[in-house]
Amino acid sequence: MEQNIQTGVSRFNFWKLLTEYRKTEIPIIQRDYAQGRSDEKAKNVRSGILSSLFTSITSDQPIDFDFVYGYIKDEKFFPLDGQQRLTTLFLLHWYLANKEGFRKEAENTLRKFTYETRSSTRDFCTSLVSNDVETDAYKSFSDAIEDSSWYYSDWQYDPSIKSMLVMLNAIHDKFNSIEIPLFEKLRDENIVSFIFLEIDNFGLSDDLYIKMNARGKALTDFENFKAKFGQLIETKYPEMLDEFSLKVDGTWVDLFWPYRDQSKKCPVIDFAFMRFFYYITEMMFFKSRLNEGGDDEKTSFLYNSENNPVVDFKLIETTYARKENIELLFSVLNKLCENGDLNILFASLFYQNRNEDYKGKVRLFDNNKHLNLFARCVSDSGHEFELMHKILFFAQLQFMVTFDNNDGLADFLRVIRNLLTSRRLEYKILSVQLNNIDTLLTKDIHQLLIGEKLNVIGFSPEQIAEEIFKAKLIKFNIRNKDVLYYAEDVTLLECSIKPLIIASYSTVDNLNVSSKLSEFDVEKFSNDLFSDLTVSYRCFSTDEFNEVWGDLLIYQDVFRMEAWRSRMTYNRNYHISEAVIRFVMKKSIKENLAMESNAFAISQEKEFVRSLLSVNNDLSQVKEIRKQLYLYYIFTTRIIEKEFFENDRWNIGWLKRATGYKSLFKAGTLEDDSFNDTNPVFQLFRESFAVNTYYILGVDKVGNNAHRSTIFQELEDWSNVE
Numbered sequence: 010m011e012q013n014i015q016t017g018v019s020r021f022n023f024w025k026l027l028t029e030y031r032k033t034e035i036p037i038i039q040r041d042y043a044q045g046r047s048d049e050k051a052k053n054v055r056s057g058i059l060s061s062l063f064t065s066i067t068s069d070q071p072i073d074f075d076f077v078y079g080y081i082k083d084e085k086f087f088p089l090d091g092q093q094r095l096t097t098l099f100l101l102h103w104y105l106a107n108k109e110g111f112r113k114e115a116e117n118t119l120r121k122f123t124y125e126t127r128s129s130t131r132d133f134c135t136s137l138v139s140n141d142v143e144t145d146a147y148k149s150f151s152d153a154i155e156d157s158s159w160y161y162s163d164w165q166y167d168p169s170i171k172s173m174l175v176m177l178n179a180i181h182d183k184f185n186s187i188e189i190p191l192f193e194k195l196r197d198e199n200i201v202s203f204i205f206l207e208i209d210n211f212g213l214s215d216d217l218y219i220k221m222n223a224r225g226k227a228l229t230d231f232e233n234f235k236a237k238f239g240q241l242i243e244t245k246y247p248e249m250l251d252e253f254s255l256k257v258d259g260t261w262v263d264l265f266w267p268y269r270d271q272s273k274k275c276p277v278i279d280f281a282f283m284r285f286f287y288y289i290t291e292m293m294f295f296k297s298r299l300n301e302g303g304d305d306e307k308t309s310f311l312y313n314s315e316n317n318p319v320v321d322f323k324l325i326e327t328t329y330a331r332k333e334n335i336e337l338l339f340s341v342l343n344k345l346c347e348n349g350d351l352n353i354l355f356a357s358l359f360y361q362n363r364n365e366d367y368k369g370k371v372r373l374f375d376n377n378k379h380l381n382l383f384a385r386c387v388s389d390s391g392h393e394f395e396l397m398h399k400i401l402f403f404a405q406l407q408f409m410v411t412f413d414n415n416d417g418l419a420d421f422l423r424v425i426r427n428l429l430t431s432r433r434l435e436y437k438i439l440s441v442q443l444n445n446i447d448t449l450l451t452k453d454i455h456q457l458l459i460g461e462k463l464n465v466i467g468f469s470p471e472q473i474a475e476e477i478f479k480a481k482l483i484k485f486n487i488r489n490k491d492v493l494y495y496a497e498d499v500t501l502l503e504c505s506i507k508p509l510i511i512a513s514y515s516t517v518d519n520l521n522v523s524s525k526l527s528e529f530d531v532e533k534f535s536n537d538l539f540s541d542l543t544v545s546y547r548c549f550s551t552d553e554f555n556e557v558w559g560d561l562l563i564y565q566d567v568f569r570m571e572a573w574r575s576r577m578t579y580n581r582n583y584h585i586s587e588a589v590i591r592f593v594m595k596k597s598i599k600e601n602l603a604m605e606s607n608a609f610a611i612s613q614e615k616e617f618v619r620s621l622l623s624v625n626n627d628l629s630q631v632k633e634i635r636k637q638l639y640l641y642y643i644f645t646t647r648i649i650e651k652e653f654f655e656n657d658r659w660n661i662g663w664l665k666r667a668t669g670y671k672s673l674f675k676a677g678t679l680e681d682d683s684f685n686d687t688n689p690v691f692q693l694f695r696e697s698f699a700v701n702t703y704y705i706l707g708v709d710k711v712g713n714n715a716h717r718s719t720i721f722q723e724l725e726d727w728s729n730v731e
Contacts, residue, residue, distance in 0.1 A: 021077070021205040023098040024196045027121045031084040034314060035092050035124045042096045042130075045172030045179075055176065058097060059183045062201060066191050071200055074098075078206035091203070095122070098201065100173060103138055104180045105192035112141055115196075125314040129167040136160070143697070150174075150181035163436050231279035237322060246335060256342070264346050268387045280317050281387035287318035288386050288394075289341060290325060292403040293334040295436070296443040315389045340410040345383065348409075355381040358405070358419050363500060363551075368491060371423045372498040374430070396434045401426055404446050417452035424454050424476055427497065427504040428465075431472035441467035455480035475507050478526040485531045492536055496543040501550040501584040508590045509546060513539040517594050522587045538597075545597040548606045550584065557592070557610045559642030559653050563617075563635045564588030568661075570634070572681040575689070576662035576698045577634070614643045618728035628721040630676045634663070637674050638691060640724060641708050648723050649716065654693060655704065662698040663689035670702070670709040673720055 026033055044055050065072035077091030088095060099122045106115040119138040124130040136159045147153040151174040154160055164170045184191070194200060235257055243250045265278035265285070291310040311319040329335045348354050359380045360370045377393055379385050382402040385394040404425045408418050425446060445467045451457045458480035465473055482489040496506045508522045514529050515521070549557055561567040566586040568577040583589055595601060596609050604612070617639065621628060631637055638661060645653045665687055672688035681689075690709040692701065708720065716723065 019205045019207075020199065020202050022195075022199050022202045023095065023102060024118065026077075026086065026095075026205065027118050030081065030086040031121070033086045033088070033095070033122050035096070036087045036089070042093065042169040042172045042176075044093050044097055045175035047175065051172075055179055058094075059179055062101065063183050066195055066200055067187065067189070069194075069200065071202070074201055074203035076204045076206060078208060080208045086207075089208070094203070096173070097176060099134075100176050101180055101184075102192070102195060104177060104184065105195060107142055108184070109190055109192045111192050112138075115192075123314065124169065128312050129161075129164055130169045131314065132161075133164055133167070133170045133173070141696070144181070150178050161435065231283060234283065234320060238325070241326060241329060242335070245329070246332060249335065249339070252339065260346050261342050264342065265387065268384060280315075280389070283318050283320070284312075284316060284387045285383070286338075287312075287320070288399065289338055289403075289406075290328050290334075292399065292443065293331075293337060294324060294328040295439045296447075297328065297331055297334065298440045317389070337407075337410065341406045344406070344409050351383050352381050355383070358415075358422060363498070363547075368494075369419055371419055371426055374500070374503055396436070396439075397429050400429055400434070400439075400442065400446070403443065404450075407447070407450060411450055412452055417454065421449070421451070421454045423494065423497070424449065424458070427476060428468040428472055430504045431469040438467055455483050459484060471507070472505060474526055475505065475510075478510070478529075478531075479506075481531045482534055485534075486536070489534065489536055492540045492543065496539070496546075499543065499547050499550055501553060502546070505585065506543075508585045508587075509539065509542050509593075510534075512542055512590050512594050515594075517591050520587060520591055520594065522585070522590055541597040541602055542593060545602065546593045548596065549593065554584070554589070555654075556606055558659065559639065559646060560610050560613055561588065561592070562639045562642060562661075564592075568635070570680055574662075574698070575664070575681060575683065576660065576694075577638075578660045611647065614639075614647065615728040618643065618724055622725060622728070628724065629674055631674060632676050632679045634678050634680050634689075637678075640721075641691065641706055644708060644716075644720055644724055645706070648720075648727055651707070653706075658693035658695050658704055660694050660696075660698070661691055662694055663691050664700060664705075665689060667692075667700075667702050667705055669711055670705050671711050672709055673717065 021029070043051060044058065045051070061072055064070060074094055075091075077088055077095065079086055079088040079090070081087075099119065102115065103112070103119055106112045106119070116138050120135060123134060137154070140157065140159055142150070142153050142157065144150050144153040147156065154174065154177070155165075239250065239253060239257075242253050261282070262278055265281045268281040269278045287310060294310070310321070310324065313319060329338075345351065358370060359373050359382075361373050361375070361377070361380065363372075373380065377385065379388075379393065382394070382398055382405070385398060386402065388394070401422065405418065405422055408421055409415065429442075445465050448463075448465060449457060457463065458477050463477070479493050482493065493506065496502060496509055497504050499506075502509070507526060510526060511522055511524050511529070512520060513535055514533070554561065561583070562577075564586070566580060566588050567583045568579050570577050580586060592613075595613070596604070596606070601609055601612075618628075621631065621636065621640075625631065628640060631640065642653045645651050663681070663684070665684070667690050670690040672690055674688045677686045677688060678684040691706045692698075693704045693706070694701070708714070708716070711717070
């Protein structure tokens with residue numbers, strides 16, 4: 010029977026396509042992006058396409074990019090033909106936007122182009138359009154991307170991403186030297202366009218695609234999976250077949266029923282079950298890899314845009330070739346069924362809001378509404394269940410099936426969370442981590458940690474040492490447990506509290522946060538002092554030290570002086586720097602502890618101004634850049650009561666001159682040789698320092714500034730008011 014197809018025909022450019030629909034999504038049935046492959050055929054295709062695009066855009070010669078057709082569903086466009094050309098246009102639009110300073114403006118629109126084929130491809134595209142890429146220091150454009158903090162090394166195994174990087178290199182080689190602006194032309198004009206065909210009135214788009222394109226492949230549904238998995242069990246473990254057959258349509262269904270897809274006319278648990286099954290299979294696959302000598306690259310455990318598994322039955326067969334894995338699968342499902350309302354179970358283990366009752370629970374450092382990790386696992390939002398959650402949940406499940414009750418589970422999960430948070434998580438070390446978590450599987454994690462035979466790898470050695478020291482403190486005095494846990498859950502510290510522990514043994518003058526914890530005597534730990542330090546730290550960290558950010562200007566390990574580049578940039582790890590811990594220590598002393606953070610900051614600022622005046626009664630002669638900036642900050646925030654750091658610009662650079670601005674200091678600077686006899690004007694910036702007079706500090710403005718002649722006297726008068 011022939012499919013009745015109705016089409017709507019229009020001429021679009023790429024930008025119009027993106028703005029016309031909520032998403033343009035490459036369907037899961039499509040092949041990988043191929044125009045960036047390294048074979049000779051792909052090279053020729055790539056060269057021809059880019060030459061045509063270059064000639065068209067630079068010489069205003071319209072080019073016809075042939076047909077693009079597909080179907081619309083839920084305001085999303087799914088191309089059935091044209092994936093390769095659309096992806097190339099996506100990369101070209103982003104490249105030109107990035108090159109010409111339109112990346113931020115174009116971000117929301119370019120985000121509408123996404124891949125359903127692999128979550129890694131989808132995540133790469135999202136990260137790409139969300140970040141600027143600067144290439145000056147790199148040999149190739151792809152090197153700059155692969156060296157970016159947002160780029161995951163696992164992505165090197167995704168064939169579409171590899172092709173995209175090759176194409177971006179080719180685009181860069183072709184368009185980098187062009188100085189005329191091209192992005193707006195490409196975006197706003199039909200200089201590169203295609204015939205757009207929308208296929209309406211048909212519900213079996215995948216079936217039609219298979220007829221139209223031999224590259225298509227059908228998806229395995231839940232019933233097919235149950236039949237195939239049942240056959241696997243019957244062949245390898247016939248004694249377990251009856252239990253599987255009985256429970257897969259019985260008690261296990263009841264487990265997933267609260268998490269069924271209720272958006273369907275006939276709600277089913279199919280997707281929820283498959284998501285959990287594929288997750289637990291993936292964890293067991295990686296755990297088994299170490300014992301079998303397999304490498305730890307990201308495998309084909311793939312999910313589509315609705316977080317439904319793209320089932321690879323070969324991986325399932327490989328994983329369940331080990332009987333212990335299928336036994337664990339059954340045990341986990343049975344144990345979860347026994348626990349009744351899982352929301353109650355997870356609420357007894359985890360919390361999120363810092364103001365909630367934390368005792369006996371483990372904080373999850375995210376804003377997800379679900380404490381229930383099982384609910385996250387089976388939901389249609391894969392971003393809610395990241396690798397961190399996967400490992401933590403797997404550790405929880407192993408504990409639950411190993412022991413008769415959950416006594417000690419929260420302490421065990423807290424240590425695992427701390428270890429996972431201490432380093433960047435990647436699939437290449439997942440096998441090692443999962444197997445080493447096994448060695449920590451015990452009901453008394455603190456006793457295990459202080460044992461002589463402990464040998465744990467795959468995590469930060471420094472964090473392991475911290476966990477051992479904290480375990481010793483808890484075993485020495487159980488009262489220490491609550492204060493340590495409270496500190497671990499402070500937002501900025503996120504589990505790593507070594508600097509505060511060292512501070513509790515130190516004075517402001519002899520603090521050395523690089524000391525080894527093993528140097529300190531457990532018996533001399535002050536529970537009360539540590540508690541005061543934690544309260545003080547939390548006082549500042551609730552808004553990420555924004556309230557006192559200017560008070561940190563004078564500290565080298567918070568603001569790094571790059572005099573050769575005429576700027577100071579803040580240290581991303583400022584929150585555990587020695588300077589910040591000293592600042593917190595001052596706040597925690599008895600006479601300051603009860604102060605509000607703002608009142609304490611003011612007291613420090615007045616002391617700073619008075620100390621400068623004690624050695625130099627003319628503040629305009631101050632030469633140190635840090636001190637100049639600190640005086641400007643104090644004047645701006647305390648005397649004229651305006652924001653100093655505006656629009657999230659936390660870094661500072663300086664200029665020799667700017668029309669309409671002049672420094673109030675008169676003796677030059679010490680740190681920057683280019684300014685020995687010149688007094689710079691200061692400008693705020695975010696990531697890259699480029700001249701922008703809009704963000705020059707207002708105190709340096711000439712003209713309508715009533716305070717220019719009196720600023721230093723006003724600072725002196727203010728500092729002497731108690």
